[in-house]
Structure formats: structure tokens, C-alpha cells
Amino acid sequence: MTYDSRRASQEQFGRQASYYAISPVHRHGDNLNVVQEYIQKGTYEYAVDVATGAGFTSFLLAEQSQNVLATDITASMLEETRRLGEQRGLANVGQGFFVAEALGFSDNSLDIVSCRTAPHHFENVDLFLDEISRVLKTGGVFVMSDTVTPEEDDIAAWMNDIELRRDSSHIRDWAPSEWIQAIENRGLKVTDSAITRAELEFNNWVERSGTADDEVGSLRQDFLGASDAVKKAFMIDPHDGGLINFSWPALVVRAVKA
Numbered sequence: 001m002t003y004d005s006r007r008a009s010q011e012q013f014g015r016q017a018s019y020y021a022i023s024p025v026h027r028h029g030d031n032l033n034v035v036q037e038y039i040q041k042g043t044y045e046y047a048v049d050v051a052t053g054a055g056f057t058s059f060l061l062a063e064q065s066q067n068v069l070a071t072d073i074t075a076s077m078l079e080e081t082r083r084l085g086e087q088r089g090l091a092n093v094g095q096g097f098f099v100a101e102a103l104g105f106s107d108n109s110l111d112i113v114s115c116r117t118a119p120h121h122f123e124n125v126d127l128f129l130d131e132i133s134r135v136l137k138t139g140g141v142f143v144m145s146d147t148v149t150p151e152e153d154d155i156a157a158w159m160n161d162i163e164l165r166r167d168s169s170h171i172r173d174w175a176p177s178e179w180i181q182a183i184e185n186r187g188l189k190v191t192d193s194a195i196t197r198a199e200l201e202f203n204n205w206v207e208r209s210g211t212a213d214d215e216v217g218s219l220r221q222d223f224l225g226a227s228d229a230v231k232k233a234f235m236i237d238p239h240d241g242g243l244i245n246f247s248w249p250a251l252v253v254r255a256v257k258a
Contacts, residue, residue, distance in 0.1 A: 029198060032145075034145070049115070050118070053072065053077055059090060068092055082095055101131060110140055145251065145253070166205070
């Protein structure tokens, strides 16, 4: 992650940390349920959650692990993780500042690494995956979830354009096939995968990101004027009063280091 992209993420999530701590799509959601299912397939001594946000995935790791480190590049997000972890009475979750593309852990040292709803902000996902492969022990587990695009290039381009205009720290959503290939190219075997939906409402979605008012209006028009193929792919459903329901597809993967 370059300095500029890292600073954009720090500014975005530092400014909006309290919104993400109460966001339903981050606190709950189908993808978190599947992440929990995949984490519960084992028990672990050393666990790390990368780009933890408000810590919700690290709290699931805590149920199955002796030692959990929730990592992020944003101090206010780590503070939310600490606060929410204390509310839950979790004594085995620590917090640390780590960049996804340069994890400060020894080779072959971790039993499980997780990362949820974050890689689309990473400047270099390939370096991130290199790091995952490096730090995991043989037999170690990688559990990842992120929003993904459909495989069609034109629909993928629409989604990524929308996401970048809503939040300047967005880099790129990958397609599921890209993720599977990239993970397995690094010596990790995908054992489980699922496509879920992140159910969203437009007004809440742009409020959470703090999107500028003029951009909100432009984005709203793009949702309402989207092609039939785009509306179908993202289940765009306008309602009276300015509400627009839609959903992004989200991939959940469990992979094991060979």
C-alpha cells in the first residue's frame, strides 16, 4: 500500500470510524455468518485479523483462538476494536498497527489469518496475498471475505466506478475467479467458498462513507438510470421517498496452506 493510498484509508476510516462500529452490514450480515462458519472449523493458537475495522471478525477468532491480534492502519478503528472487545469481556484480543502488504510477523508463525470487507481498499492485493502465504504455518488457514464484482467486465467497471466516487479510498473490487486463482497461485488450497450478498440502502451507505452532497446526487442518478443488466446484478430497487435498496455480491473463502 503506497503512502497516498494508506493516507486516504486512514483519513476515510478515521473520520467515519463510529459509523462503521454501528453499521449493520459490518456488525452482522450473511458474509459474517459464513466467515464464522469457516473459522469454527478449527481451533488456533495464534490468530491475526488484518484490516480489522471495528473488530467484528477478530471477536469471532477470539472464540476459537488462544491469542488474537486485531490489526489496522487507523488508530480510531483500533480504538473501536478495543472498546467493543472490552464490552464483550474478551481478554485474548490485542490490537496492533500493521499494513496489509507488510505484515510484521515471522515466516510460518500463524495458525489463521482473516480479512473481511477490506481488500478492495488495498493498493496491492498481490503483495497482501504473498504476505498471507509467508506468515501462515503449513496447514494454516486463511479466511477472507470481500465485496466482488460480477465476472462481466462492463458490470464490474460500473461497480468499481460507483465505489470509487462514493469513497476515494476504494481501489478495486475483484471478481471471484480472480480471487480463487490468486489465492491458489500462492500455494493455498481453497477448501470452501460461498457468494453472499451485502444488503445495502443507498442513503445509509453514502452517509456511512461521508460522501459529498454533490457526488451523492450524481450517484443516485446513476443508480436510477442504470441498465437493466446492472439493476439485475445488484438488485437495485428504488422506493418512494428516495430510498434505494441494492446489494453487492460478497465472496467468502477458506483456504489452507499446503
